Amino acid sequence: MGIFAFVLLSSSLLPFFFVLSYAADSIKKSESLSESITLVSKHESYALGFFRPGNSSNRYLGIWYNNIPVRTVVWVANRLNPINDSSGMLMVNSSGSLVLLSQNRTVAWSANSTKQALNPIVQLLDSGNLVLREENEEDPENYLWQSFDYPSDTWLPGMKLGWDLRTGLERRLTAWKSPDDPSPGELSVGIELHNYPEIVMNKGTEKFFRIGPWNGLSLSGLPDLLKENPVYTYDFVINSDEVYFIYNLIKNSVISRALLNETSSLYERYIWVSEDKKWSLYFSMPKDKCEGYNLCGPYGNCIIGDSPICQCVEGFKHKSPDTWNPDEWSKGCVRITQLSCKDKDKIGFAKFVGLKMPDTTYSWVNGSMNLNECRVKCLNNCSCTAYANSNITDGGSGCAMWFGDLIDIRQVTANGRDAYMQNVYIRMPASEEVNHKEEKDKQKMKVIVIVVVAIAVVFGVLLIPYCISKRANFREKMENNVMIDQNIEGQSEDMEVPFFTLATIVIATNNFSSYNKLGEGGFGLVYKGTLIDGKEIAVKRLSRKSGQGLSEFKNEVILIAKLQHRNLVRLLGYCIEGDEKMLIYEYMPNGSLDSFIFDETKAKVLGWSMRFNIICGIARGLLYLHEDSRLRIIHRDLKASNILLDSKMNPKISDFGMARIFGGDQIEGNTNRVVGTYGYMAPEYAIDGLFSVKSDVFSFGILLLEIISGKKNRGSFHLDNTQNLVGHAWKLWQEDRPLELIDTCLKGSVIQSEILRCLHISFLCLQQHHNDRPNMSCVVMMLHGESSLPKPKELGFFVGKKSTSSSENQSSSTNEITITMLEAR
Template sequence: MNLSECRVQCLNNCSCMAYSNTDIRDGGSGCAIWYGDLIDIRQVAVGGQDANWQDVFYIRMPASKKVNQEVSPKTKKVNQEDVIDKQKMKVRVAVAIAIAVVFGVLLIAYCICKRKNFREKMKNKGMIDQNIDGQIEDLELPFYSLATIVIATNKFSSNNKLGEGGFGLVYKGILADGQEIAVKRLSQNSRQGLTEFKNEVISIAKLQHRNLVRLLGYCIEGEEKMLIYEYMPNGSLDSFIFDQMRSNTLGWPMRFNIICGIARGLLYLHEDSRLRIIHRDLKASNILLDSKMNPKISDFGMARSFGGDQTEGNTNRVVGTYGYMAPEYAIDGVFSVKSDVFSFGILLLEIICGKKNRGSFHPEYSLNLVGHAWKSWKEGRTLELIDTCLKDSCILSELERCLHISFLCLQQHHEDRPNMSFVVMMLHSEISLQEPKEPGFYVGKKSPSSSKNQSSSTNEITITLLDGR
């Protein structure tokens, strides 16, 4: 029996524990089979072959067990290669696991760090406010989905862009029912974005007046925060009075109606609304005109509201537009209803003259509009101030009265200025007017130092620029 037949014989017997040739010479022959417990065959001399039996001795073992004992040169070589491969595999698996663990730890640390930095960044920008949704919902203001706004504005197309300011961009939109809207979209890069958003919602959501722009609803989804307003087809007042071509369409009767409408809107904010509201950014670009050219005060992002009998406040951070701000607000940060009165005086002067306050109107004295108007009025040259397109349509006595009222609103000290209820009364009656003192921010050649000090104020000033919508 050769070795292969001997192997088969052993495998067919469950009691066989090992097998070998009985004679290993000349390729080997015969078959020796072991049963039961095995002993070290090197201790048993069989025909002088004890020294060679260990090289041709085959032990039967279960397939589930690893064989660590090599019984032949060929088997020894194969087993060594298997052991090496298994060791390499173990090393590879261990290295892969270690890399995965290290990567996972680093990834978790990175995510935690980024989340912390993001929250800090949002906190610094004033954008973490867990109560904002609840505050707006308490106002019972209609909610518009982001999908609705995207469709209405044609995916915020640049062709629908109406304007841009410190808050963000403003787009025109058309809802599914055909209603035209103006969408004010909070810019993610705005430093005052959420503060303005909340101020605007809280200040104007429940205000109802024909001379205030109407807030239709809001949208908050993800990082998107938007306010939806009624659309004003004639845009803003500045696009008319400061444009040589369009200014001709605003005759004096229409301008006087705009002046009275703005005054009534401010009176409502200061005295008749549920909260006393100070606008703090009243200017020509924030006066919108509807289809009938009726004025509506807009942009309440800078507004401050007071309750009870409080009429003024103080801030270390001055916001608004230079050229419209009252002296005490621009220099000391003190604002009140009289701050809005001063801004109204500037606006009234610009409507009459058709010129912006900021600028030089006299080559010798370097006067701004306030200084130029005051000098001309004191010298009896009122007609030189009037916008040329108004000379054929104006009622001179009415126009001069408005000019007089503007100087009363522009007094240097806030206690010398009238409140808006008295301004409205002066506009609609023939009562005698007191003589005004020199107005605030009288910029001229004789006082360059004061002008320099005012323009270099360390307070922060935010300039808002809006295109007509």
């Protein structure tokens, strides 16, 4: 960035410079900037001056935001040559160069401008750019030197990341070594120049993360750029003079910056939240394991969600199939059938959609060729292993070809915008069975049509009596009011909540940005969103691979629409479009209960009075579900993660996807589909499929113990041979040592009689036989009463282990994972 020379400046020149004594945005040839003053840009957006980072005693010249209370440095001049005292001085010397002087007037840093200025002026712009220019230059952007050409760890709006091909200048981000040391760390990011340029993050000299080449709409490995966002716009420029990536903010009122973080090895984007007076993380990269460079080796396709995550591209097999483990993944895959260059008729190309383009180090690009010409050229070159359109705008144009093994491939998605993804065509034997091969699809079309027609006829004949039977059963169920399971279109008028369009939700959640992600439940992700009117919402987006289908979705919509209670989360609406099924809830700013009671730091926020209020609120919510609502509802998945906390820490029961409705005087039911969470299930439900309001009472008893102890029921206790929290608590109770169970952070805030009463109530709720457990109306009375309580009988200690006498599909789970289990009965 600068030239670090140690040249003594003649003391005779010093009288010709005077130090600024006022805040200005520029210095001229006769002026200098010392430790006592800062430059402030015209509209006071940025400041330039001397600072000391973290706990360091070293001094640096830097630029930081001037209009926010947290000093955030965005550029450092003398990163490699700190000043160890307060003698620093910035000035324009007699030759028109910008120099930073340290003790004994040695040059600690200088701006290496290519031209000498006659009447130089150094100015700090409102973009955060420090520039050196001629004072009377007609073109105000004709800079002799600018700090934007020499970025530190921060990428600001309007700053180019990339190359000036005319001068060979590379603009590259480099992380600070630590918060106390702004000298260049190992982590850096820039554009790798070759035939098909792409953005690459390095750790030292090794590639760490490759974002992929520009395809005309987005970066190949970052389809999130396809999403519209309210923060910034971007552009990727490739011409004979420059190759660079740039972004600009949409609104001037928004303050956003991107930077490299050496500590976390991440590229991070932040937005300043003035209300909270802090930087808020907008998104970061790499975001998952698949973004690690070449994790799966040649022809390996990294797929998040698969096990293992490293799979082979179709037409290839693991190089070491017998020992395919993380240590072997980098060996990659080899062809199932070897290729021969002699007979072109036996060579074809398989089309793959949704892949990040392979590493472009060994690639070739021609912007004027069409895709068919590209195919022919690749086919005629035995070394060509794949080809693609280099630009997918306006239907696709240009030719990109790869030579040698294809590496650093991963599966990416565009969230319904696959039409905007690049297709890559990989060289294959013409006889190879590959799902995406267009040529074979055409050849098989006639056969497929004949087979489909034949199957449809046979299936139709068999289906008619089955449908008649199912229709009769369906009518009977509806008449008994046992299950809500009718067509979603037919019941839309009974939903009692608004329908939201997918477009509305996409805008509200910033296209399901990772920055908006609140958490992950058993059936999908939950995102925070903000509607156009400013109302905050929580969006539960059901995963397409989840066990919850349309029936559970309808169940949850209809149930919650009919429920109105201060201790139940409020449903604001729903969305069904294509494969998307979403529930829109009121936003709970404090998240779920489990994030507090099981976290050593956050648990301190919940004193006993607040925990007791949460216990009573949950009890009131359950009482409403069981007895006071117009429907009798069994939740069946009551647990700490399904208790949400509002801004005042009031509890609200959420997630009714597993809930069941009882009609008339029905008080219990039986199922061959056991759903819920191990660690919270009542024994009779987990073992025999028998559920009732007492199943929820048992789960409430578990919750009581967890709130009192700050421990999870499962996985927390292995001492004294107890299997779970219930066993441990019961042992302490029998040994007259119940206070030892109490969360240590509650000491000093506990009302002993109250907490012992709650503990006693929990044991009554956890009794083995469901008829012995109190109903929720009794529980609420016991919580607020002072009368003596009955002695609890034997407790239910079910923890997820089951008899295998019947042919069962068994499953186990952690305390937090919702399970669905089908049993033969």
